[in-house]
Amino acid sequence: MLIENPVIAAITKDEDLKKVLESNVSIVFVLYGNILSLKNICETLEAHNKIVFVHIDLIDGLKGDQMGIKFIKDNAKPFGIISTKASNIKYAKALGLYTIQRVFVVDTLSFVKGVKNIEDNKPNAIEVMPGIAPKIISKVNERLNCEIIAGGLIRTKSDVIEALSHGAIAVSTTKYDLWSL
Template sequence: MQKVSFNEIEELLIENPVVAAIRSEKDLENVLKSNVLIVFVLYGNIMNISDICKSLKDKGKIVFIHIDLIEGLKGDHIGVEFIKKYVDPMGILTTKPSNIKHAKAIGLYAIQRVFLVDSLSLATGIKNINDVKPNAVEVMPGIVGSIITDMVDRLKVPIIAGGLVSNKKDVMEALKSGALAISTTCKELWNI
């Protein structure tokens, strides 16, 4: 698949609401055989991340790398620039607001991953998102429908639900709650 514009990402998520999140070589093999279009890479190291992404892009997949999880890569501005220059994914995922800002500044689509464990993390997450202005937000866990609805009402960016999404019902509930898409490591859901 040729590179898509940032404006097209939201439309692609609407048309392809299940995002494959891969954590291993076995997941990579499975996703390459699947119909899923968008892939979150949650593993790898500085020696193999380029090859992982090339194999995905060669199969027409749109690739996002969770830079906080790449071994040997420091999650800072230089790490973001390394990913842009040597891997060239569509974008990144990160929990770090400074990496969101820098990724956007150098032309990467930036998805901020937010873990909601209590009301304080929700309030802090919403404040950080509104301050940093990522292109999208991945809310974890993705099976918190009422929280997703609340966040949709309070944010101006697309929400991707991720974490603990394990069946079609979870997918449908997250989408019904207002998530634009879901990310999952459950390969059985990649082709629904």
């Protein structure tokens, strides 16, 4: 799925939702909403044949715990979830959701801790941030047997190409003009 659709739309507001519906992007990361609006956001995207992932840590009015994950699965019905929390990844996988663990790699300690969490919880994919750090993407790719999505600060076509050439299988971006690559 990610190989065929290497650019993922990351949406953070209703204006982004409208734009992504007009795009050819297949995969959408929902990085906004609340417990009242999330179901409608997901249903709208799915009605336009988009594959939806909800970043559960960013949904207002929802605690990012087991009941919050179950609520999202039962009510919004996304294809999968994104989270920085290892416990959320583990529980979501147990519920049958596709999981993407977001990892911020800012120093050696965060790299080591991120690798351990990924090895322990085995998410379906990881999102390495910032996505414009090709050396980090290469290093993570060497160490782990997991699909890598580069996210964060992806602003140009060359950023996309560089991330993909260093081992990322896809990139997520809020930049509308990159959604059509």
